Amino acid sequence: MDQDRAATVETGGLGDIVVTAQKREERLQDVPIAISAIGADFLRSRDIGSIDQIGTIAPNVKVERSPTNKTVSQIAMRGSVTVNPSVLFEPAVGLYVDGVYIAKAQGSIFDIADLERVEVLRGPQGTLYGRNTLAGAINLVTRKPSGELRGSIEASYGNYDMKRVKGTIDLPAFGIFSIKLSGQAQKRDGFIDVVPNPYPQAFLARPSSVDDTNDLNQRSLFAQVRVRPADSLTIDYAYDYSRYRQRPDFAQLHSFNRNGLPQDIFDPNSPGYAGAGAFFPLDLYVRTQRQSSASLDADQLYERLRTDGHSLTLAWDLGTAELKSISAHRRTRWSDALDLDGSPLPVGATQRFTRYRSFSQELQLTGGLADGRLKYVVGGYYFRDKGETLGPQSFFAGATSFQADYGQHTRAAAAYAQVDFDLTDRLPLT
Incomplete structure (x- = not known):
């Protein structure tokens, strides 16, 4: 969407809101599906820049972090949710960033400092979005480079020594190139203090090398380049990077069988x-x-994530139609170690080491008749991914140990089409 069109998303009138829920630009009230569109001003005023905060802005949608992992999302829509964060499981809600599919829950909690709008599509979206959209889809649309010099920076400080800095800079155009950079860094102490073992009779208790858990340590970067070699051709390249180095939530021991x-x-x-x-x-x-301090064998207590992605979008204006190509490659490295028993005793501990990568290619042709009575969307999609997890587990000081390893490999191809014809001014046929 051009910058002048994007600005209309933030204005007040319902008739001014333009969305791309059906792969083409349309007024919100002309889209015959249950959709919520949230503009940049709304997102900024509520400080929404992370995936897990989207669940507060639309009805029948809930986005949570996994109970034991801060970088794993659980997206529920109309009661449908995929709970297991394993790379073997497919989500029930499709998540897209500028048309690029984010295929797995692991590593799907990341920050985007400069969103233009969020589109929440409720209900099955299989026709235009394919598999894994049984419950719906969420489109995150970032603000594209404008070619004008402008920027912003924001810093905040809070409880538990929380520090956050985020900023955006849009550089002046030089020739056919426009560049925009945005990023965010935040760090916070943990909610749970880790203290030495207070019980000498627990002689197998292990010391801890950390001071707290439930902390936060995150960095992210988003770089975009827009190239306009001709009025009819726009090329957008984007690179995103996120890194987390932190410790997971405290699994407090409440009772046992x-x-x-x-x-x-x-x-x-x-x-x-x-x-x-x-x-x-x-x-x-x-x-x-509920406790605010704990004794843990926290040498094996961490969550680490590194994810990065490249996308290349080419949009060619053919007059009465637009041809678009979206290519993307993403990689994720994720690992965690959990103390399952909530004590400094070596009763139960697990680790997971996940590597995942994906590639997708989509071609879209959208257009219609000059009088606007007929509109169409035709496309083809190819997707492949590969993920594997190594999962060493140890119980009772290593007396019982085993390896839970698993993986998956997907190749998928699809073709789709949708035609809308206005039989009358008030009666469309899809």
Whole structure:
């Protein structure tokens, strides 16, 4: 969308809102689907620049971080959600950034400092968006380079020594090139203080090398280049990079099963406690009220993410039609280590090491008759990805250990078409 058209998204009248929910620019009230479109002013006033904050801006939509991971999204729409963050699982809601599909939940929580608008499409979108949009789709549209010098920078400080800086700079055009850079960095101490083990009788307790958990440490960069070699041809290249280095949420031990095997060895009143449970006295660490400090074997407690993506979009104005090509390549490296028992005892710990990459290519032809009575969208799509996870797991100080490894490889191709014809001024046929 051109900058002058994009500006209309932020204005007040419903008739001025232009969206691309059906792969072409249309007024919001002309799109026959359940859609919410949120402009840049609204997003900026509510400080929304991250994927997990979108769930607060549209009805029947909820976006949460996974309970044990801060960089894994759980997107629910109309009651449909994919809970498991594994690379084996496909999402129920499609997530797109400038037309590029974000295929997996792992690594899908990232920051975008300069959004132009967000489009939330509720309900099945399989015709134009393909598989994995059973519940709906979310389009994130970034602000493109304008070729005019302007920028902004914002800094904030908050509780737990939270520091955040984000900024954008749009450089003056030189020749046919326009460049825009945006980024964000934020860091915060953890909500849970990690303290030394207070119980000498738990002699297998391990010391911790960290001071807290539930912290935040993030960096992101988004670079865009727009090339206009001719009035009818626009080329947009974008590169995004995100990095997280932090520790996950505290898995507080609330209770344990006192009636089964082998869990009842933790119960001091059980016959098996003296033989095994005394080595792992978890009853010492049970807390039914929310805690602000904890003892953990936190040497193996972390979450790390590095994700980057390249996209190239070519839009060729043919007069009564537009031909568009969207090419994208994305990579994700993600790992975490979790203390499953909420104590400094080596009862249960897991790790996951994930590598994922994807490539997609889409061709679109959109247009219609000069009188506007007939409009069409025709396209082809190709997608491939490969992901694998290595998952070492250890229980009872290594007495029980195993490796949970898994992976997946996808190749998919699709063709799609949609034709809209106005039988009358008030009766369209799709």
